[in-house]
Amino acid sequence: MTLLSKSMDNGCFSSPRHEAFPAGLRVLVVDDDPTWLRILEKMLKKCLYEVTTCCLATEALKKLRERKDAYDIVISDVNMPDMDGFKLLEQVGLEMDLPVIMMSVDGETSRVMKGVQHGACDYLLKPIRMKELRNIWQHVFRKRMHEARDFESHEGFEALHLLMNGSDQSDDGNIFAVEEITSIKKRKDADSKHDDKEFGDHSPTKKARVVWSVDLHQKFVKAVNQIGFDKVGPKKILDLMSVPWLTRENVASHLQKYRLYLSRLQKENDQKSSSSGVKHSDSPSKDPGSFSFLNTASNKQQSDVVIDSFSHSDESLLQMDAPSHEGDLKRILSEPTTEKRRSSPKSSQMSLNQPFSSVESSEASHAIFDCTIQTQYSWGEFPKGPLKEEQKTTVQLEDSFSQLPLHGTRHPIQVDQSQSIASINSNPSITEEEVAPSLDTKTLYAGYKSDYVSPVSSMGTVVDTFPKQSKSLIPNDQSPEPIFTSNLGLKTDGFDVDCISDLDFYQRNLLLCGDAASAPLEEDLNFFLLQTEWYNMNFGQQNIDISECYDPRLVAEAPGYFYDSADYSSVDQSLFIA
DNA sequence: TAATTAATAT
DNA sequence: AATATTAATT
Numbered sequence: 269m270t271l272l273s274k275s276m277d278n279g280c281f282s283s284p285r286h287e288a289f290p291a292g293l294r295v296l297v298v299d300d301d302p303t304w305l306r307i308l309e310k311m312l313k314k315c316l317y318e319v320t321t322c323c324l325a326t327e328a329l330k331k332l333r334e335r336k337d338a339y340d341i342v343i344s345d346v347n348m349p350d351m352d353g354f355k356l357l358e359q360v361g362l363e364m365d366l367p368v369i370m371m372s373v374d375g376e377t378s379r380v381m382k383g384v385q386h387g388a389c390d391y392l393l394k395p396i397r398m399k400e401l402r403n404i405w406q407h408v409f410r411k412r413m414h415e416a417r418d419f420e421s422h423e424g425f426e427a428l429h430l431l432m433n434g435s436d437q438s439d440d441g442n443i444f445a446v447e448e449i450t451s452i453k454k455r456k457d458a459d460s461k462h463d464d465k466e467f468g469d470h471s472p473t474k475k476a477r478v479v480w481s482v483d484l485h486q487k488f489v490k491a492v493n494q495i496g497f498d499k500v501g502p503k504k505i506l507d508l509m510s511v512p513w514l515t516r517e518n519v520a521s522h523l524q525k526y527r528l529y530l531s532r533l534q535k536e537n538d539q540k541s542s543s544s545g546v547k548h549s550d551s552p553s554k555d556p557g558s559f560s561f562l563n564t565a566s567n568k569q570q571s572d573v574v575i576d577s578f579s580h581s582d583e584s585l586l587q588m589d590a591p592s593h594e595g596d597l598k599r600i601l602s603e604p605t606t607e608k609r610r611s612s613p614k615s616s617q618m619s620l621n622q623p624f625s626s627v628e629s630s631e632a633s634h635a636i637f638d639c640t641i642q643t644q645y646s647w648g649e650f651p652k653g654p655l656k657e658e659q660k661t662t663v664q665l666e667d668s669f670s671q672l673p674l675h676g677t678r679h680p681i682q683v684d685q686s687q688s689i690a691s692i693n694s695n696p697s698i699t700e701e702e703v704a705p706s707l708d709t710k711t712l713y714a715g716y717k718s719d720y721v722s723p724v725s726s727m728g729t730v731v732d733t734f735p736k737q738s739k740s741l742i743p744n745d746q747s748p749e750p751i752f753t754s755n756l757g758l759k760t761d762g763f764d765v766d767c768i769s770d771l772d773f774y775q776r777n778l779l780l781c782g783d784a785a786s787a788p789l790e791e792d793l794n795f796f797l798l799q800t801e802w803y804n805m806n807f808g809q810q811n812i813d814i815s816e817c818y819d820p821r822l823v824a825e826a827p828g829y830f831y832d833s834a835d836y837s838s839v840d841q842s843l844f845i846a
Numbered sequence: 847t848a849a850t851t852a853a854t855a856t
Numbered sequence: 857a858a859t860a861t862t863a864a865t866t
Contacts, residue, residue: 477859503849520850521859527851806858 290405291316294338298328298356299345299371304394308343311401325351329359336364340408343392346372346379354386361387367407371396377513478518482802487511488522529805 295317299305305321312319320339322328325348332339342360346353357368370383371392380391389407392400480488491508492500502520509519 475860480858501850516849517860521861524851525858 290402293317293405293408294340295319295404296328296331296339296342297321297344298325298342298348298353299323300348300350301345304345308396308401311396311398314398315402317401317405324348325353325356329356332360332364332366339366341367341369341404343369343371343404346370346383354382357383357386357388367411369404369407478514478522480522480802484511485522485802485805488519488526492523492526526805 293315295312297305297308297312297319298321299308300323302323305323309319309321320331322331325344328342328344329351332342342356344353344356348356353370353372357370360366360368367389368387369390369392370388371394372379373394375393383391389411390404478484487509488505491505494508495501495504500523502516502523505523506514506516506519
């Protein structure tokens with residue numbers, strides 16, 4: 269609060285009331301298309317911002333020069349007759365150093381990149397929605413915060429921290445505080461370098477790292493399954509994935525990781541089954557070294573076995589480990605650990621790269637998130653032939669599901685995830701670095717693909733900001749049953765098919781299908797599930813442990829807040845970063 | 847060679 | 857830990 273108010277008082281905004289903070293933000297909108305100008309103006313006003321419009325870049329520049337501090341932020345189209353949007357961006361950066369948001373109809377990577385690299389704080393794709401506009405104030409705030417930080421050093425932050433951790437959750441008006449903080453942290457790394465003067469449009473600095481987002485990973489898995497476990501190779505996978513920017517090396521690397529993950533799972537599974545007495549007719553002894561899970565057309569017979577093993581492994585991962593580490597968890601949470609935090613020199617890399625990669629992936633595959641049932645095949649041409657067989661598989665799966673302890677497991681998974689997230693958020697020790705890169709990234713995400721991004725961010729947000737929500741939507745504990753059933757039905761219709769690499773995926777798909785039909789809220793929920801596999805792969809048991817410390821009820825709250833979206837809050841990223 | 851994989855580096 | 861990069865292997 270302190271810091272926040274301070275920066276606000278700094279005279280940035282015309283409106284004096286802190287409560288109204290984002291209200292009164294002075295936005296200059298530049299677009300040669302009067303229609304868009306009107307639309308934007310309307311939307312921005314809805315956000316209670318003070319809007320000034322102009323249809324020429326030169327005019328905008330003139331206005332800005334006239335009164336350098338008459339505006340807080342600039343939103344400019346990229347394509348304009350009189351002056352290139354990038355040029356304007358450059359000028360603004362040079363002369364008044366206001367945050368600039370670029371927008372355009374196409375999301376061509378190079379352009380987006382150019383914009384961002386040259387200092388645009390965000391890049392929105394038209395049509396722009398309220399969602400995207402609501403958050404723009406964050407850029408302003410961030411910047412200010414940044415500036416303030418220079419002299420204030422740490423003290424301010426410390427104070428903020430305390431405040432946050434102590435009471436933010438209960439505060440109603442505290443949304444800002446939370447977000448601020450997060451954003452602040454992030455920015456620290458992110459903005460340090462965007463003074464590149466040289467534009468041209470080529471300063472790839474360094475190659476972006478590929479971020480294996482959930483959907484990208486899903487594509488990957490689909491491809492793997494299609495090809496057949498025994499025949500997989502990076503090249504083939506790459507081809508099937510048809511993600512242009514991805515390289516064979518990228519895939520190879522990911523494949524390596526994936527194999528590691530699978531073998532780990534199998535190991536766990538074996539362990540489990542042997543010790544616990546649960547047994548499946550016979551474990552997939554056949555391929556010890558390999559990962560039997562793939563029930564591709566070629567080896568479907570194994571599918572049930574595979575699935576079985578997976579479910580078990582899941583269980584073990586999620587359920588077994590958690591309890592054992594309780595002590596550790598608590599320790600982690602309670603102690604302001606300082607251990608490994610100070611190491612975020614490369615965060616900048618993240619903020620820049622992430623957005624792009626995500627863009628790409630979303631372009632390539634909105635599939636899962638967007639809707640429902642079908643898009644899934646959109647990106648790749650699947651051999652429809654095996655479908656029949658696939659369905660069969662599905663059925664089998666169904667069986668195994670109902671029989672196995674899966675139901676119980678299912679939800680716990682969700683809980684765990686969200687909980688862990690929550691924990692990250694609230695945990696004082698983690699805050700600084702871990703969360704850092706998020707704001708930029710998330711905002712960018714929003715612009716590109718809000719569908720994809722928002723769910724994630726929302727998770728974090730939920731916890732902090734929206735404590736109350738409909739619990740009914742989420743089956744807290746054992747209610748998973750119904751969901752499953754319905755999902756199964758849907759799925760059988762035409763969905764699941766190829767992507768059944770493992771249990772998690774399978775489940776995810778099921779849920780997706782079922783929910784797809786339902787409400788948006790559920791969509792978000794699905795996201796949780798969707799991430800499960802990916803999550804496990806990346807974090808394994810660790811996080812789960814942590815999550816144990818939290819109250820499951822938190823999860824229930826999550827959905828509600830999803831809608832709000834207004835904040836692609838920082839927390840989201842923590843999930844990825846960890 | 848080109849692709850794959852294990853190992854190693856960042 | 858996640859991805860990249862290298863180097864050996866096929």
